[in-house]
Amino acid sequence: MKKSTVARSFFSLLLGSVLFANPAQATPKPDLVITSFGLKSWGVCAPGKTVFTFSVVVKNQGQASWSGSVEPPVVVKDLHPGVLDAWGTGIGIAPPLKPGESKKILVPISYYSGNPKHMAANAPHPFQAVVNSNHLVDESNFTNNASPGPATWNGIKVIMIGVPPGASTVK
Numbered sequence: 001m002k003k004s005t006v007a008r009s010f011f012s013l014l015l016g017s018v019l020f021a022n023p024a025q026a027t028p029k030p031d032l033v034i035t036s037f038g039l040k041s042w043g044v045c046a047p048g049k050t051v052f053t054f055s056v057v058v059k060n061q062g063q064a065s066w067s068g069s070v071e072p073p074v075v076v077k078d079l080h081p082g083v084l085d086a087w088g089t090g091i092g093i094a095p096p097l098k099p100g101e102s103k104k105i106l107v108p109i110s111y112y113s114g115n116p117k118h119m120a121a122n123a124p125h126p127f128q129a130v131v132n133s134n135h136l137v138d139e140s141n142f143t144n145n146a147s148p149g150p151a152t153w154n155g156i157k158v159i160m161i162g163v164p165p166g167a168s169t170v171k
Contacts, residue, residue, distance in 0.1 A: 029140040030097070031062030032072060037129045037147035039159060040106060045119060045166035050108040052161060056129045056147065057104050060097035062140050068096055072132035076107040079126045079158065080118070087112045093131070119167040124160040126153035 036057035043050035054076045066072075077088025089107050097103060107129070112119050119125075129147035132139065139145075149157035 028063035028099075030060045030064050030066050030099070030137055031140045031144070032093075032097070032131045032137065033059050033061055033144050034074075034129055034131055034147040035059045035102065036104075037076075037149060037159065039161060042165055043108075045111060045164040047111050047113055047116075049111050051111055051119070051164045051167075052109040052127075054107045054109065054127065054129065054159075055104060056107055056131075057102055058093060058097065058131050059102040060099055063099055065096045065098050066137045068094075070096070070136050072137045073134070074105050074107060074129060074131045075133060076109065076127055076129045079128055079153065079156065080122055083115075083118065086114045087118070087125075088127075116167075120163050123163040123167075125162075126151070126156070126158040127161055128156060128158045 034056055036055070038055050040053045040055040043052060045051050056074050056076065058074060071092030071094045073090035073092050075085075075088060075090040077083070077085055087109065089109055091105050091107050093103065093105065109127075128149065131145050132142075133145060135142060147157065149159050151158050151160045153160065
């Protein structure tokens with residue numbers, strides 16, 4: 001075999017491995033993070049009313065956006081055992097965030113009609129916010145989707161919320 005043929009074969013092999021080694025890494029993706037999470041306001045502790053409103057700021061720190069038909073949710077919920085997703089709310093992010101763009105989302109938490117006594121008896125409540133927990137949007141990093149928080153509960157960053165006004169009278 002000629003040296004020039006060997007050189008061309010080696011060059012083609014090298015170029016092909018660089019171009020086709022991992023096409024997934026070459027595709028830019030979004031990366032959603034929560035940069036701010038806090039209690040915006042207290043509401044009324046009564047059936048059908050908003051008890052708390054949280055403010056959540058979500059940023060796309062990735063290199064791409066996502067399809068306009070997909071709305072990744074921001075979910076804020078009480079993490080107490082037995083509550084599961086019963087005392088929380090999810091709000092979809094629309095329109096899609098451009099790379100570097102942030103959006104403030106207000107998340108209302110309604111009266112917990114499934115177990116009203118829980119609001120007073122189990123205070124303080126560990127609330128956490130998570131974005132895109134169901135992986136509707138294919139991100140470059142799914143490990144950074146939980147909110148920051150000033151408190152830690154069972155190893156999780158949360159906001160501890162006390163008894164809602166009027167909850168002590170709930171029967």
